[in-house]
Amino acid sequence: xxxxxxxxxxxxxxxxxxxxxxxxxxxxxxxxxxxxxxxxxxxxxxxxxxxxxxxxxxxxxxxxxxxxxxxxxxxxxxxxxxxxxxxxxxxxxxxxxxxxxxxxxxxxxxxxxxxxxxxxxxxxxxxxxxxxxxxxxxxxxxxxxxxxxxxxxxxxxxxxxxxxxxxxxxxxxxxxxxxxxxxxxxxxxxxxxxxxxxxxxxxxxxxxxxxxxxxxxxxxxxxxxxxxxxxxxxxxxxxxxxxxxxxxxxxxxxxxxxxxxxxxxxxxxxxxxxxxxxxxxxxxxxxxxxxxxxxxxxxxxxxxxxxxxxxxxxxxxxxxxxxxxxxxxxxxxxxxxxxxxxxxxxxxxxxxxxxxxxxxxxxxxxxxxxxxxxxxxxxxxxxxxxxxxxxxxxxxxxxxxxxx
Amino acid sequence: xxxxxxxxxxxxxxxxxxxxxxxxxxxxxxxxxxxxxxxxxxxxxxxxxxxxxxxxxxxxxxxxxxxxxxxxxxxxxxxxxxxxxxxxxxxxxxxxxxxxxxxxxxxxxxxxxxxxxxxxxxxxxxxxxxxxxxxxxxxxx
Numbered sequence: 001x002x003x004x005x006x007x008x009x010x011x012x013x014x015x016x017x018x019x020x021x022x023x024x025x026x027x028x029x030x031x032x033x034x035x036x037x038x039x040x041x042x043x044x045x046x047x048x049x050x051x052x053x054x055x056x057x058x059x060x061x062x063x064x065x066x067x068x069x070x071x072x073x074x075x076x077x078x079x080x081x082x083x084x085x086x087x088x089x090x091x092x093x094x095x096x097x098x099x100x101x102x103x104x105x106x107x108x109x110x111x112x113x114x115x116x117x118x119x120x121x122x123x124x125x126x127x128x129x130x131x132x133x134x135x136x137x138x139x140x141x142x143x144x145x146x147x148x149x150x151x152x153x154x155x156x157x158x159x160x161x162x163x164x165x166x167x168x169x170x171x172x173x174x175x176x177x178x179x180x181x182x183x184x185x186x187x188x189x190x191x192x193x194x195x196x197x198x199x200x201x202x203x204x205x206x207x208x209x210x211x212x213x214x215x216x217x218x219x220x221x222x223x224x225x226x227x228x229x230x231x232x233x234x235x236x237x238x239x240x241x242x243x244x245x246x247x248x249x250x251x252x253x254x255x256x257x258x259x260x261x262x263x264x265x266x267x268x269x270x271x272x273x274x275x276x277x278x279x280x281x282x283x284x285x286x287x288x289x290x291x292x293x294x295x296x297x298x299x300x301x302x303x304x305x306x307x308x309x310x311x312x313x314x315x316x317x318x319x320x321x322x323x324x325x326x327x328x329x330x331x332x333x334x335x336x337x338x339x340x341x342x343x344x345x346x347x348x349x350x351x352x353x354x355x356x357x358x359x360x361x362x363x364x365x366x367x368x369x370x371x372x373x374x375x376x377x378x379x380x381x382x383x384x385x386x387x388x389x390x391x392x393x394x395x396x397x398x399x400x401x402x403x404x
Numbered sequence: 405x406x407x408x409x410x411x412x413x414x415x416x417x418x419x420x421x422x423x424x425x426x427x428x429x430x431x432x433x434x435x436x437x438x439x440x441x442x443x444x445x446x447x448x449x450x451x452x453x454x455x456x457x458x459x460x461x462x463x464x465x466x467x468x469x470x471x472x473x474x475x476x477x478x479x480x481x482x483x484x485x486x487x488x489x490x491x492x493x494x495x496x497x498x499x500x501x502x503x504x505x506x507x508x509x510x511x512x513x514x515x516x517x518x519x520x521x522x523x524x525x526x527x528x529x530x531x532x533x534x535x536x537x538x539x540x541x542x543x544x545x
Contacts, residue, residue: 340479343457344478
């Protein structure tokens with residue numbers, strides 16, 4: 001097993017100074033940092049491989065195509081999909097969700113229902129809301145309890161033969177709750193409803209097996225697991241993806257084009273029009289290898305320790321209220337201190353080099369539930385350490401002294 | 405005092421502090437003494453959009469001069485608006501419209517605001533100028 005202290009050396013940005021202090025980066029749920037191997041992969045691509053894929057007969061194009069397609073295979077294996085046809089590269093989770101939501105535009109009609117959870121990121125609400133407005137399908141919401149967990153009993157009551165699609169995140173970005181998606185999927189399938197799981201906050205932290213989950217669509221973003229920004233991975237069951245209409249038209253997604261009619265390419269190209277983010281996709285594969293090399297089981301164990309330590313230390317500060325206290329959560333802590341505005345604390349500790357997220361975390365329905373304007377959110381990656389948590393706690397204490 | 409003089413005064417005050425922590429402490433103190441908006445004026449119309457925290461701003465006109473009142477649920481934000489109020493309250497609408505706000509850059513405040521927070525600051529200034537334009541029109545009618 002890799003030594004987690006040595007791992008820090010793989011991330012050049014962790015050496016950065018912010019406002020004269022060492023950077024303490026605790027905003028990993030927004031984006032994780034990038035190890036040298038991923039940065040090198042991008043640089044290597046532009047130095048040695050840059051060319052357009054799937055098109056050229058020349059050496060570079062073939063080489064780049066091979067690497068790109070090989071990356072697809074890596075993700076197919078990692079997520080345990082049945083075929084590389086089930087792995088589509090997009091620009092990110094938001095793009096993936098829009099692609100799938102758009103796919104239902106012709107099949108949904110008034111009277112149909114779609115189900116969302118109260119724990120969603122806006123990116124898993126708004127595309128479906130737009131779909132609901134266009135098709136007349138009604139949107140229903142699975143509520144959550146005080147601990148930030150979904151109420152599965154109410155979910156069961158919301159399901160009916162009218163339900164066509166259910167979309168829930170695997171892990172809440174704002175609270176860290178791990179949702180019982182296996183149960184959610186199984187129950188939806190009893191009514192023949194399709195399920196999309198937003199796995200953006202899950203894939204970086206533990207192993208996901210789409211075949212075992214029997215999920216219809218599973219989406220995630222590379223920049224959350226040490227990959228570059230601008231790359232999303234969309235898994236979809238082959239049979240369902242084949243039925244869905246293409247989202248965007250362009251080159252590479254076609255079979256034959258005449259001015260009368262165009263026939264579309266097979267999967268996965270049907271959903272990858274135009275020149276993709278080739279360097280980014282290849283680098284995402286390198287990031288995947290990197291986290292697999294450390295081992296997701298090791299990562300989970302280590303991050304659980306960070307979570308437990310930080311939770312304990314935080315609770316020692318007077319007035320700390322943690323939002324999202326499920327037994328089953330990833331290394332995310334959302335909290336407030338007394339009635340101090342999260343923005344004030346975030347601003348002050350930023351001056352001490354501590355990077356956290358403040359605000360509603362693109363999940364306003366959760367903040368409305370707790371009747372708060374927002375929270376301070378800290379989120380760990382495996383390169384964070386216990387010393388950083390101590391510095392965070394010190395900075396928070398100083399901030400509280402200044403602000404109260 | 406003219407707007408430009410007040411701005412220079414603020415710059416001088418901030419120059420006395422060595423670190424941003426001290427500047428923040430000063431902002432926090434200023435926020436505590438903000439000319440408070442009355443509860444009945446804390447309406448949705450008076451909320452400034454684009455701020456991470458809630459900010460209300462209201463203005464009245466008295467003898468050709470504008471007075472501003474504000475509040476926020478975040479104390480640093482309150483400090484920032486109180487600087488704006490100190491600069492613009494008691495000034496003629498025409499002077500407010502024509503003023504150039506340069507103390508924000510001079511005290512280094514803008515670089516301490518992330519783009520979305522700086523956006524909120526721009527919206528505060530915009531709202532102040534809108535009030536001034538409105539009162540100016542009324543005075544000249």
